[in-house]
Amino acid sequence: MSVLVFAEASEGKFKKIAFEAVSYGKKVAEQLGVSLVALTINADNAAELAAYGAAKIIKVNNEVLKSFDAKITANIIQQVAEKEASQVVVIDSSSNGLYLAPLVAVNLNAGFASNVMAAPSSTTPFVVKRKAFSNKAFNNTEINTEVKVIGLAKNSFGIFENNTTASEEDFSPEIIASGVSSVGVNKASGKVTIADAEIVVSGGRGLKGPENWGLIEDLAEVLDAALACSKPVSDLGWRPHGEHVGQTGKPVASNLYIAIGISGAIQHVAGINASKVKVVINTDPEAPFFKVADYGIVGDAFEVVPELIEKLKAFKAQNS
Amino acid sequence: MKILVCISHVPDTTSKINFTDNNSAFDTTGVQYVINPYDEFALSRAMWFKEKQGATVTVITVGNATTEPTLRKCLAIGADDAIRINTEALDGFQVAKELAEVAKANAYDLILTGRESIDYNGAMVPGMLAALLDFNFINACVGVEIESGAVTASKEIDGGTETLATTLPAVIAGQKGLVEEKDLRIPNMRGIMMARKKPLAIVEPQTIEVATKAINFEKPAEKSACKLVDASNIDGLIDLLHNEAKVI
Numbered sequence: 001m002s003v004l005v006f007a008e009a010s011e012g013k014f015k016k017i018a019f020e021a022v023s024y025g026k027k028v029a030e031q032l033g034v035s036l037v038a039l040t041i042n043a044d045n046a047a048e049l050a051a052y053g054a055a056k057i058i059k060v061n062n063e064v065l066k067s068f069d070a071k072i073t074a075n076i077i078q079q080v081a082e083k084e085a086s087q088v089v090v091i092d093s094s095s096n097g098l099y100l101a102p103l104v105a106v107n108l109n110a111g112f113a114s115n116v117m118a119a120p121s122s123t124t125p126f127v128v129k130r131k132a133f134s135n136k137a138f139n140n141t142e143i144n145t146e147v148k149v150i151g152l153a154k155n156s157f158g159i160f161e162n163n164t165t166a167s168e169e170d171f172s173p174e175i176i177a178s179g180v181s182s183v184g185v186n187k188a189s190g191k192v193t194i195a196d197a198e199i200v201v202s203g204g205r206g207l208k209g210p211e212n213w214g215l216i217e218d219l220a221e222v223l224d225a226a227l228a229c230s231k232p233v234s235d236l237g238w239r240p241h242g243e244h245v246g247q248t249g250k251p252v253a254s255n256l257y258i259a260i261g262i263s264g265a266i267q268h269v270a271g272i273n274a275s276k277v278k279v280v281i282n283t284d285p286e287a288p289f290f291k292v293a294d295y296g297i298v299g300d301a302f303e304v305v306p307e308l309i310e311k312l313k314a315f316k317a318q319n320s
Numbered sequence: 321m322k323i324l325v326c327i328s329h330v331p332d333t334t335s336k337i338n339f340t341d342n343n344s345a346f347d348t349t350g351v352q353y354v355i356n357p358y359d360e361f362a363l364s365r366a367m368w369f370k371e372k373q374g375a376t377v378t379v380i381t382v383g384n385a386t387t388e389p390t391l392r393k394c395l396a397i398g399a400d401d402a403i404r405i406n407t408e409a410l411d412g413f414q415v416a417k418e419l420a421e422v423a424k425a426n427a428y429d430l431i432l433t434g435r436e437s438i439d440y441n442g443a444m445v446p447g448m449l450a451a452l453l454d455f456n457f458i459n460a461c462v463g464v465e466i467e468s469g470a471v472t473a474s475k476e477i478d479g480g481t482e483t484l485a486t487t488l489p490a491v492i493a494g495q496k497g498l499v500e501e502k503d504l505r506i507p508n509m510r511g512i513m514m515a516r517k518k519p520l521a522i523v524e525p526q527t528i529e530v531a532t533k534a535i536n537f538e539k540p541a542e543k544s545a546c547k548l549v550d551a552s553n554i555d556g557l558i559d560l561l562h563n564e565a566k567v568i
Contacts, residue, residue, distance in 0.1 A: 010478075070447075070457065095478050099459040102447025105413065111531030112413060114442045127535065132440045136337045139440075139534045141411075151443075179456035180486040183472070187480030195478035199567070223568065235501060242480070247333060247438060248357050248496050250476075256567040267333050270438070277565045279557070280546070290546045295560055299551030311554045315562070 002037045003029040004086035009043035017092040019052050023160040025090045026053025027119045037084045053162035058171045067182045074103035076173040093154045101151045111143035114151035134270035154253040197226035199256040204230040206261020210238035215305045222312045230262045246271035260301050264289025321375040323366045326433035328356035329387040339537045358434020364505045365498040367398045376400050382415045395515035396507030407525035411532040412444030420452035431491040446493030456490040462497025
């Protein structure tokens, strides 16, 4: 018996959510009194996972898997889960994780709970807490099947070190045929992505026009943050659609979300609510964003933000 | 081309989220239901295929009779017929299994749906449906073209987009980009009149062993009020973010 975590490597490197998934798997394995197995594909340094509690690291290295394929990967996870008699399979909520987790659940005929945010509150019955209604509520879900698949919500459980002596095993899975092939990837290089960012800086219509976005970009640069914008801003063509966050846009679950000149329409908040700390800068003290923010400044972005940038530079210089 | 569009009937985003029966059920009092916004993009793209390339568009949902106005709205937008699977599903796996059974019986070429619903945000059904049918599957799709059975789709990935090629039959789970927001279809008067006469079939559910069920709901702890910092006290904000919130 075991808990299996799929620890995804992106271009060979683990992202934080992989460590979070392993930390979560370790907790569940302890609760069930079984060992933790981590599966990696084409990772440069799979041994890193031992620091978060993986007792066995299964390494798959195969050129064919350089380009992600959900169906093939889901099948490999199934092969390993069956081989390791895994009763729980943990998958993160990266875009690839979201793509493959439902397939793994069907392959294993497993009950699947996505958006899970905490360790099981009970293991018999097996109950986990999930986010629902755009983080306006949580639901406790019981999983009744023998094998269970958990989709772990991003930035929800946390990363916990748990140094373990891990055994490593090379595994050559059978590679099934996939009906989907990658034709090309269009990715801005060197930019912090909204999915990975610890901090997201977001601008709204209050910035009055695309020519003023230098402010937002400078602030993002000081904070090593990703750039985002509200829906009207992307609809007006001031910023690319890829930066639109909120319902129907990209979801944000960062540590810090800074909203500048964004009123805080309910659809916007629904998409960024999973962020831990929210800051609003807006001229209108009645803006709904102040109801959901943790910290706020009532003021003109064109005065507040330049000063914030300067002071943050000084702060960074002092604290680095 | 036979297209099936899976529709989720969801509370409008502005709905108050409350629970009844000891927090075991969603309180529907005063709640307005709408077509899941992600599914609207899927339905609008299906209508584009129908008009430009020729296709029949069937909409389907799993739910009780209260979901019918949502299906009628889809018919008013232009879908040819609707199917309601008459059960209140307990989880996404059950929904996917019910949909798969109907899909198998009708041999659809393309199944279009939203990448997630805005109520449970589970993002479970599209992938499960594809796996149950052994159809090709593209998730988080932001654009799709089909030429004689060959599908070219762009998919959102972390930090960009990826272009994928596949073939029908396929399940495509999409979002904004399938069509632009301004091209979302809304019913017109003629559509609403015609929708009344379009077929809406009611299919009885299968017996499915339920894999998961929601036991109860919780609401987050009441958030403390926003701490206001004076615009002249930027140092104060930095101090709070560093020492109190510990996020910088």
